[in-house]
Amino acid sequence: MSKIRVIILQSNRKALIKETNPKRPYAKHQKGHYILASEAVANYEVDGVVKGSEIIFFQGNPNPISYGSIDEKTGVIEDRSGEYMDRYVMENALKQTSLGPKVDIGNLIGYLSWFKSPVNLIYLLMGFAILWGVIVQVMESMA
Numbered sequence: 001m002s003k004i005r006v007i008i009l010q011s012n013r014k015a016l017i018k019e020t021n022p023k024r025p026y027a028k029h030q031k032g033h034y035i036l037a038s039e040a041v042a043n044y045e046v047d048g049v050v051k052g053s054e055i056i057f058f059q060g061n062p063n064p065i066s067y068g069s070i071d072e073k074t075g076v077i078e079d080r081s082g083e084y085m086d087r088y089v090m091e092n093a094l095k096q097t098s099l100g101p102k103v104d105i106g107n108l109i110g111y112l113s114w115f116k117s118p119v120n121l122i123y124l125l126m127g128f129a130i131l132w133g134v135i136v137q138v139m140e141s142m143a
Contacts, residue, residue, distance in 0.1 A: 004021075005019055006057070008034070009057065022036070032060070035062050037064050040055050041055050042055070
């Protein structure tokens with residue numbers, strides 16, 4: 001599968017060009033997510049030959065720039081980030097709750113952490129040795 005070219009127009013008047021997997025719902029740059037909206041993806045050509053797909057962003061704005069996304073009167077880019085976050089949160093919640101009941105072994109691990117100390121292991125082995133001796137004595141006395 002081909003990659004999508006992501007162009008981020010930075011505040012220093014330079015363009016950062018990255019490639020990302022089109023299966024992901026976002027592109028990541030400097031701990032920020034840029035929404036890969038399908039209606040904003042366009043083909044790019046070199047010498048009349050289509051070379052791939054691209055999507056363009058302004059730095060710090062997660063919404064892509066596409067035809068019709070900028071209001072001509074105000075110059076404001078249409079904000080899709082709320083819809084994206086709602087869908088993303090809903091998908092994550094469904095994934096986490098659809099797994100079914102889980103066994104909580106957190107308390108068990110807390111109890112087993114006692115065995116990490118070598119001194120405690122020696123005490124445990126000595127206790128088993130004494131218990132084994134008592135069991136053997138009881139068995140021999142019964143025979």
